[in-house]
Amino acid sequence: MIRLLIADDEDLIRGALTALLELEEDLTVAAEAATSTDAVRLAREHRPDIAVLDLEMPPADGLRAAEEISAESAIKIILVTRHARPAVLRRALAAGVQGFVPKTTPATRLAEIIRDVAAGRRYVDPDIAASALTEDDCPLSDRELEVLRASRTGASIREIAAQVHLAPGTVRNYLSAAMAKLGVNSRHAAAHRAWEQGWI
Amino acid sequence: MIRLLIADDEDLIRGALTALLELEEDLTVAAEAATSTDAVRLAREHRPDIAVLDLEMPPADGLRAAEEISAESAIKIILVTRHARPAVLRRALAAGVQGFVPKTTPATRLAEIIRDVAAGRRYVDPDIAASALTEDDCPLSDRELEVLRASRTGASIREIAAQVHLAPGTVRNYLSAAMAKLGVNSRHAAAHRAWEQGWI
DNA sequence: GTGATCGCATGACATCTGTCATCAGGAGAC
DNA sequence: GTCTCCTGATGACAGATGTCATGCGATCAC
Numbered sequence: 001m002i003r004l005l006i007a008d009d010e011d012l013i014r015g016a017l018t019a020l021l022e023l024e025e026d027l028t029v030a031a032e033a034a035t036s037t038d039a040v041r042l043a044r045e046h047r048p049d050i051a052v053l054d055l056e057m058p059p060a061d062g063l064r065a066a067e068e069i070s071a072e073s074a075i076k077i078i079l080v081t082r083h084a085r086p087a088v089l090r091r092a093l094a095a096g097v098q099g100f101v102p103k104t105t106p107a108t109r110l111a112e113i114i115r116d117v118a119a120g121r122r123y124v125d126p127d128i129a130a131s132a133l134t135e136d137d138c139p140l141s142d143r144e145l146e147v148l149r150a151s152r153t154g155a156s157i158r159e160i161a162a163q164v165h166l167a168p169g170t171v172r173n174y175l176s177a178a179m180a181k182l183g184v185n186s187r188h189a190a191a192h193r194a195w196e197q198g199w200i
Numbered sequence: 201m202i203r204l205l206i207a208d209d210e211d212l213i214r215g216a217l218t219a220l221l222e223l224e225e226d227l228t229v230a231a232e233a234a235t236s237t238d239a240v241r242l243a244r245e246h247r248p249d250i251a252v253l254d255l256e257m258p259p260a261d262g263l264r265a266a267e268e269i270s271a272e273s274a275i276k277i278i279l280v281t282r283h284a285r286p287a288v289l290r291r292a293l294a295a296g297v298q299g300f301v302p303k304t305t306p307a308t309r310l311a312e313i314i315r316d317v318a319a320g321r322r323y324v325d326p327d328i329a330a331s332a333l334t335e336d337d338c339p340l341s342d343r344e345l346e347v348l349r350a351s352r353t354g355a356s357i358r359e360i361a362a363q364v365h366l367a368p369g370t371v372r373n374y375l376s377a378a379m380a381k382l383g384v385n386s387r388h389a390a391a392h393r394a395w396e397q398g399w400i
Numbered sequence: 401g402t403g404a405t406c407g408c409a410t411g412a413c414a415t416c417t418g419t420c421a422t423c424a425g426g427a428g429a430c
Numbered sequence: 431g432t433c434t435c436c437t438g439a440t441g442a443c444a445g446a447t448g449t450c451a452t453g454c455g456a457t458c459a460c
Contacts, residue, residue, distance in 0.1 A: 009304075010282065010303035010304060011303070011304050011305060011306045011307060012217075012280070012301070012302075012303045012304070012305050012306070012307050012310065013213055013216065013303060013307075014307070015220065015306060015307020015308060015310075016213065016216035016217045016219065016220040016307050017212075017216045018307070019216065019219050019220040019223055019307065020215065020216040020219040020220070023219060080212070082210065101212070102212075103210035103211070103212045103213060104209075104210060104211050104212070105211060105212050106211045106212070106215060107211060107212050107213075107214070107215020107216050107218070107219065108215060110212060110215075143407080143408095152392070153389065153392050154384065154386050154387075154388030154389030154390070154391065154392045154393075155389065156385070156386060156446075156447095157446075157447070158446095166408075166409085167408075167409055167410080169408090169409060169410055169411080170407085170408055170409055170410090172447070172448065172449090173408085173409085173448095173449090173450095174408095175447090175448080176447095176448055176449060176450085179448080180449095184354065185356070185448075186354050186356060186416090186447085186448085187354075187447085187448090188354030188388045189353065189354030189355065190354070191354065192352070192353045192354045193354075343437085343438095356416080356417095357416080357417070358416095366438070366439090367438070367439055367440080369438090369439060369440060369441080370437085370438050370439055370440090372417070372418065372419090373418095373419090373420095373438085373439085374438095375417090375418080376417095376418055376419060376420090379418075380419095385418075386417085386418085386446090387417085387418085
């Protein structure tokens with residue numbers, strides 16, 4: 001019997017996933033978590049074989065939870081995400097996850113993937129993997145990503161500067177560099193583009 | 201037996217919901233749709249008792265599908281959404297839906313809600329309904345919403361003007377008015393705020 | 401040591417944005 | 431008819447933003 005931890009912030013989805021997986025003879029849901037912190041705690045308490053984590057989960061995202069769980073245990077991790085971009089996959093693999101499943105995967109496949117991972121194999125969505133190999137990597141530096149992230153809410157240069165503890169002029173330089181790299185001419189367009197690509 | 205149409209663009213979620221609902225003795229899933237256009241078509245073909253539609257669904261959103269379905273048939277509609285804001289609820293009720301269910305609803309409740317709606321009652325998430333009654337309505341005019349919508353991707357005034365077929369100066373006026381109403385001082389912050397509120 | 405590179409900052413300049421006052425043409429109200 | 435709204439448009443102005451050249455210190459290779 002493969003024991004699972006299911007983590008998703010949306011009760012409806014989490015419950016539906018649990019129902020789906022409990023239909024399988026060899027799978028059982030040992031615990032459910034609605035937040036990334038709960039996921040880490042419940043993984044520690046219940047020691048499931050596999051943790052199925054949603055990527056989009058407050059307060060820290062599922063990636064952070066995945067890092068923590070795999071750092072302190074041998075629990076295998078399958079990351080489920082709506083925002084399946086090559087960049088996200090890269091980050092997920094770096095965090096030590098064994099499975100990467102976009103929400104566009106047919107529901108019937110999920111149980112098979114779980115069994116695969118339980119058997120020690122890895123699973124990565126083939127489409128995403130293919131794009132990850134061909135697509136360009138993120139050309140932005142850490143600082144550039146940081147200021148772009150801060151500008152997503154429409155903040156002014158001054159506000160961004162305060163947030164990242166830099167001089168306003170410096171912020172403008174980073175934004176300018178990012179805009180040039182992304183081929184746009186406003187930081188808002190740059191932030192939008194970077195978000196689309198899964199870079200921030 | 202209550203016959204259902206399930207529409208959600210994410211295969212995994214749709215399949216999980218189907219599994220969840222098929223567990224109930226008196227419910228059966230007659231059709232599944234992955235797009236809003238498919239939802240309309242399958243509703244016409246299969247004549248389910250109730251259509252369970254995800255709000256966030258390409259190409260037109262679930263609201264549009266809900267309008268079309270309820271315009272041409274007596275099929276009852278339950279709208280499921282991640283982005284449950286009072287403004288969205290208002291629009292949903294105007295579109296003629298019988299049930300409004302945020303994805304934070306416990307999975308165990310969904311079947312009960314479906315039975316309620318099938319019995320001719322309405323269901324609206326109580327929290328959202330309460331906020332809808334107390335919270336301020338959207339203060340923005342149609343034009344203001346239109347230009348804000350167009351500015352979400354970080355477009356320049358000139359690009360927005362081209363999109364909405366107005367003079368650049370006029371666009372600036374509308375944006376300025378919207379910014380004043382929302383208490384911010386950049387159109388990007390205004391667009392972000394309006395999006396947060398579910399107005400665009 | 402020297403030199404190269406990198407991260408952070410500054411200042412000058414042209415352009416874009418946001419604000420505001422104003423105007424022209426319709427649509428209704430009376 | 432006149433008067434009043436409303437939508438769309440224009441122009442002027444201040445301030446914010448994007449671009450670019452430059453400076454300064456720390457680090458690293460040699």
